Amino acid sequence: NYTGSSSGTLVIAKATATVTLGSLSQTYNGAAKSSTATTSPAGLIVDFTYDGLAIQPINAGSYAVVGTINDINYTGSSSGTLVIAKATATVTLGSLSQTYNGAARSATAATSPADLTVSFTYNGSSTLPVDADTYAVVATISDANYQGSASGSLEIAKAPATVQLAGLSQAYDGNSKSVSATTVPAGLSVSITYNGSSTQPSASGSYAIIASVTDNNYTGSASGTLVISNDLVVTASESLALPNTTTTYDSLLNDGTLAFGAGTVNVTGNATNHGVLRLTGDAVLNVSGTFTNTGVIDIINWSGTLPPSLVNTGTILDRSAIRVTSTQASATTFTLSVPSYAGHLYQLETKTDLTAAWQPLGPTVAGTGTAANPPALLFTPPLDGPRRFYRVVVTPAP
Template identity: 50%
Template sequence: MIGSLALSFRTLAQSPKFTSIPVEEGALGEHYEYNITTDGWWFFAREIVMTDGELPDGIELEDFGNGTGKLSGTPEEAGSFFIELTVRRVSNHSQNDVQSFTLTIDKYEASVTLHDLNTTYDGDAHEVKVTTSPEGLDVEITYNESSAAPTDAGSYHVEATVDDDNYAGSATGTLVINKAPADVTVGTIRKSYNGNPQHATATTTPAGLDLSFTYNGSSEPPTNIGSYNVKATVNDKNYTGSGTGTLIIEEGAANVTLSALNTIYNGSQQSAKVTTSPPGLSVDVTYNGSPSAPIDAGSYTVKATITEPNYSGSATGTMVISKATASIALNNLTATYDGNPKAVAVTTTPDGLNVEVTYNGISAPPVDPGEYTVEAVIREANYKGQTSGKLTIKGGEPGGDNRPVITNLEKHALFYDQGDAGRPITESVIINDFDDTHIYSATIVIDKNYIDGEDRLEYNGSSEQITAEFIASEGTLVLSGMDTRSNYEVALANVLYSNSFMGETQVTQKRLKLTVSDSVNTSLPAHRDINIYVLPELNIVNAFTPNGDGVNDHWNFVNLEAYTIVAISVYNKHGQKVYSCIDRDCAWDGTHRGKELPADAYFYTIDLDNGKRKYEGVVTILR
């Protein structure tokens, strides 16, 4: 009995307990209900009260007085609400149990739609467009978690969240701001090789965009000459674009300088000195087209051409290898007449060089006594040098054969124009005679191509001691009479050659042979050529047609320009002069004092070089 009472008192001492589990979630505008149950001794009345917190509008607490109750209603506001409920004995509030929880009232669901998620960079911030259902709800938008709308091209994670007391909703998406197109202009770029990489350039619209270049697909700019396909690509966070063109690296201009172009023969090859700018370039050098440097004296066209793959340039010049100077020594300059030629002895340094020796201008060594001017000239391709001296051939024993000597007769030919008056056969002849002061005769013979009746020699001197006889059958003029050597020199200068033939001829060269004699001996002969200039026949047409058709409109002459003095006259049938010309350009157009003459025959006379040639005839004007 006592044990049962103890149990009862324990039960009576126990506080009431909540046995129900709170409903912690509700939705705005939807019915909410939490049925509250507790446990406790039935004998003691229990009450359920809200001891802390706040109920959302539309929710009320009901206590049924039997240890049960209810939170219910339709929430009118969303949010989280702390609620503390207490179940206690009505008679003793200390006997209680507390249940606390947070009631969350969810907001209305709203739909959020994102628009304009794909756009192109334009320098402005790009905000996405958001619509909600219901319409007009405030929305917070972030771009990669930033509230600032982006400007630059790129991809951005967009979150749009409804910001409303009674609605909740969100949407995500990706905003893509595409790079804006840019124009790139490359074109054709020409540069000259300089040994450094050559960079292409381009322009962009908009201006100033950064570019990356490739050259035939490589990012390395080229150095060597050639043509390269260039691609320029915009390297910018907000723009895209590319352009193509061509980079042409042309051969660099190089300067070539030639020096050491004047040198002297030394028996070895001699090369021009070639320098280039830039220095050290490979160069091909030719001498008169040959790659071998010359040895012999002479003039050589030097061409130096750059052979480098990246440079061009050349230079030309003239390399002159002058003859080396050699020395000549003359020996045996004194001899005694013995009837044999007396040649001087010649030595050269270096030895063995060819030397041309003349004696008073004649290559044959002299025989006769006298003084002879000796000229010795080296005739070598690679050496030069000359000297002179006096060769003296002394007379022999008394009664010896000492001939007079003719010197200084002109070496060049005597030129004679057909129809000219007589021409002097010499102007410079000198006569030497060591054993006699006087000359007794001189003989001049036309010994080559003489034609009797055409060629003539005539003495035109005034010496009283000298007489002349021309032997026409032999072409020989003989001057006779004792006179001084100097007077005979004057007499020979007064011998004239003439030729009476006029017209075309194949014989245009003659030769004179001169000898002089003293009281005992006759000189060796001296010779001089005669060249005859043949005046060509005048070619005269006998009719012309001055009608302006460009054919035979003038009376012309062939070979008229060969004559110095011209006199042409034309007469009509009444003897009236209708045309005259004293020039070498005589082309008659068939007019007289500016008026056309009638078609008819006209008489003409032509006198050339004061009678050297004369023509008469008839020319006819045809119309």
């Protein structure tokens, strides 16, 4: 008796499934990296996005991962972070031993894998060092996908410098003697020792010299021997009067004028006189070697004795050289002449009675001549009184 119908839609909703993400911590190796997922119920298909993209990442970094179930009967998703860590690379330092040249110095580094960018620090600074020294080097890889570092020491050695000594032969004069040194490159500071001491010597002898460069960036040294000779050498243009002391010399060579009037001169070797050697007073001359004279030895005012080793081919002026060479008288004056030798003073003296004291008459006159050609020195005193005595006194010139 009845009929009817009805229509509708039966909706069977997808069941909720759980998604658990895995493989979220990986290390770069140049290949694409993907997360994994397990589902409950198991075996459901899961689609992944990485920072919103379906492309699997390669480079090291952090990526937002969403895993979504792709199934007709289940739904579900899970989110997380995929971290691709930098791969470890090895760093091998090089050029750690270098020599100063005034330019900045840098270490080198080789990496495995090859050709990765490396940044360096030297004692904690990125500034390249210049001066000779030892620097702590840290080399760190600067790369998106690799990490690694190495440490070592960069040694910048001092550069070699040359040292040249001068003044190694000097004459004794009682003062301290020093050696000089020049360097290449020029102007470097040099310390000098004498027989191991920094004290400069003054006594005659031989001294071992070591000159060492004292510089932050250069090293070098030179050695030699300083000889302080006590040879007495008088050049042709010199005139020397020795002090009234006792002095010892290795040798004597006189080409000029050498005089001494007191004290003692000892010559342990040979003595040679080519100039004028003037001995006066109580001076003593001892020569252990051969005493050769080709010049003039003036002993007019000397009371000593010449060394027995004398070989004389020159001139010796003794007291016999002082003599009256001529006289002449007139009604009012009397003239006498004597040879005039340089280095001596001439004083005319007179008295009227042999028992009286001699008295100077007129000024003292300095001699001017040489041994080879002495000029005549004329004295012309007045004649007064019935009689008068005259003499010429010769003394050393000061």
